Amino acid sequence: MDIDHTYEAIVIGTSAGGLSALTALLSILPSYYSLPIIIVQHRSKDHQNLLEEVLQSKCLIKIQQAEEKESILAGVVYIAPPNYHLLIERDYTFSLTSDEPVNYSRPSIDVLFESAALVYANKLIGIILTGTNRDGSEGMSVIKQYAGLTIAQDPKEAEFPAMPLAAIQAHVIEQVWQLAEIQKFLINIHADNEKR
Amino acid sequence: MNVESKEIKQLLQSILSAYGYDFTEYAEASVRRRMSLFMSTRKITAFPDFAHLLLRDEMIFEQFIQELSVTVTEMFRDPDFYKSLRDHVIKRLATYPFIKVWVAGCATGEEVYSIAILLKEANLLDRAVIYATDINQRSLQIAKEGVFPIDRMKQYTQNYQHSGGTESFSDYYTSKYDSVLFDKSLRKNIVFSSHNLAVDKSFNEFQLILCRNVLIYFNQQLQNKVINLFYESLCPFGILGLGNKESLLFSEKKSFFDDVDRKEKIFIKNI
Numbered sequence A: 001m002d003i004d005h006t007y008e009a010i011v012i013g014t015s016a017g018g019l020s021a022l023t024a025l026l027s028i029l030p031s032y033y034s035l036p037i038i039i040v041q042h043r044s045k046d047h048q049n050l051l052e053e054v055l056q057s058k059c060l061i062k063i064q065q066a067e068e069k070e071s072i073l074a075g076v077v078y079i080a081p082p083n084y085h086l087l088i089e090r091d092y093t094f095s096l097t098s099d100e101p102v103n104y105s106r107p108s109i110d111v112l113f114e115s116a117a118l119v120y121a122n123k124l125i126g127i128i129l130t131g132t133n134r135d136g137s138e139g140m141s142v143i144k145q146y147a148g149l150t151i152a153q154d155p156k157e158a159e160f161p162a163m164p165l166a167a168i169q170a171h172v173i174e175q176v177w178q179l180a181e182i183q184k185f186l187i188n189i190h191a192d193n194e195k196r
Numbered sequence B: 001m002n003v004e005s006k007e008i009k010q011l012l013q014s015i016l017s018a019y020g021y022d023f024t025e026y027a028e029a030s031v032r033r034r035m036s037l038f039m040s041t042r043k044i045t046a047f048p049d050f051a052h053l054l055l056r057d058e059m060i061f062e063q064f065i066q067e068l069s070v071t072v073t074e075m076f077r078d079p080d081f082y083k084s085l086r087d088h089v090i091k092r093l094a095t096y097p098f099i100k101v102w103v104a105g106c107a108t109g110e111e112v113y114s115i116a117i118l119l120k121e122a123n124l125l126d127r128a129v130i131y132a133t134d135i136n137q138r139s140l141q142i143a144k145e146g147v148f149p150i151d152r153m154k155q156y157t158q159n160y161q162h163s164g165g166t167e168s169f170s171d172y173y174t175s176k177y178d179s180v181l182f183d184k185s186l187r188k189n190i191v192f193s194s195h196n197l198a199v200d201k202s203f204n205e206f207q208l209i210l211c212r213n214v215l216i217y218f219n220q221q222l223q224n225k226v227i228n229l230f231y232e233s234l235c236p237f238g239i240l241g242l243g244n245k246e247s248l249l250f251s252e253k254k255s256f257f258d259d260v261d262r263k264e265k266i267f268i269k270n271i
């Protein structure tokens, strides 16, 4: 696929099966990746930093938990903390909220994706990976509405197909790809950004 | 919700002039989200209609405040925080002849009863007064009554035990149908009142201030302003407890506080 304009941020949502899918995508990225990557992985509130530590042990790129009102920087992977929703402000900082769970989830993928779409509009890439509920479909529809790029992991490959499938059935997904294709795409947009 | 920042700012400004409620320094992404939820439950599709309605109809505005002031809370929320209070803060409080505590942004009061239980178990409740404040009148009313749904008690009992509580938690309340009423003895030294952190001044001097999961709804400037207010309202070596994800990062008073427990966001005013 031709990449016809610069992207500024990537958001990823996943639930069950997410750890291995995220590891597959993030472990191939260089330490100086040219975009910020912001992730909601449904997680238990009993393990405060485990996810970040496990991912960091397998990746070159810097992995950290998103912090309240922190500025978003390229080359960092931010993960939503357990038990808070993660939102993006117009000045490219994070806000956390303890609002009610959405789709039984806090953090919720929909909440992150909707606020990211408003800020990054057509410069945003949304990726939905393996998972068990339908969180993320609404958010993907907003990303699409703002002309961002929407990608779902191929449900045939996904460990838990329900979540990418729900987004696909909502007709808000442009590309249905296997992890290997998503990997290639992530490397390509980085290479492309470097050329500019 | 496809609305320019400018329009949201204008509406918040008009709300301030019309009603005296200042939401202009709230974190925009979250205000926007609450507005959008409010509009969709009331089937309002156009933002100008929504703005017009809020400014014209005070009843609707009251309902909107309910939507905006997120009341999500629980007893002994983040049990490790309360454990740390038991381990590091209670014995400091015990050195004062008279203890004043401020719970700012107390929502429906679960946090207030939790701190009352902590004080009671340390035999300090009789010489303590807890001021519990919020902007949300309806929440304050619920807090005052001290009646909570019975189906939350299982979780609260677990939280209580994780926080190091060793009494029988159910001794603190009596059940009736599907709710529980917390003991009068816990309530007698609690003063519930309305206070708006964005505009109201300091009203006393405290040995302990808790303000948890409120600052996250504010932008950096308002966070700074509110920390200044707490700084003014704390006695020398007074204790400030914030929410799990909150910090003094955006505060010009940062260097006037030391960590009591960095992880649990418990600070001590160092002068």
Ligand SMILES: C[S@@+](CC[C@H](N)C(=O)[O-])C[C@H]1O[C@@H](n2cnc3c(N)ncnc32)[C@H](O)[C@@H]1O
Binding pocket: A098, B069, B070, B071, B072, B073, B074, B077, B104, B105, B106, B107, B108, B111, B133, B134, B135, B136, B139, B195, B196, B197, B198, B199, B211, B212, B213, B214, B217, B243
């Ligand atoms: C998420 S609740 C937190 C409740 C409790 N402190 C806890 O941590 O469980 C946030 C509370 O902050 C209150 N609040 C919001 N803006 C406020 C303001 N300007 N002044 C006082 N309270 C405010 C809301 O009404 C709400 O009750």
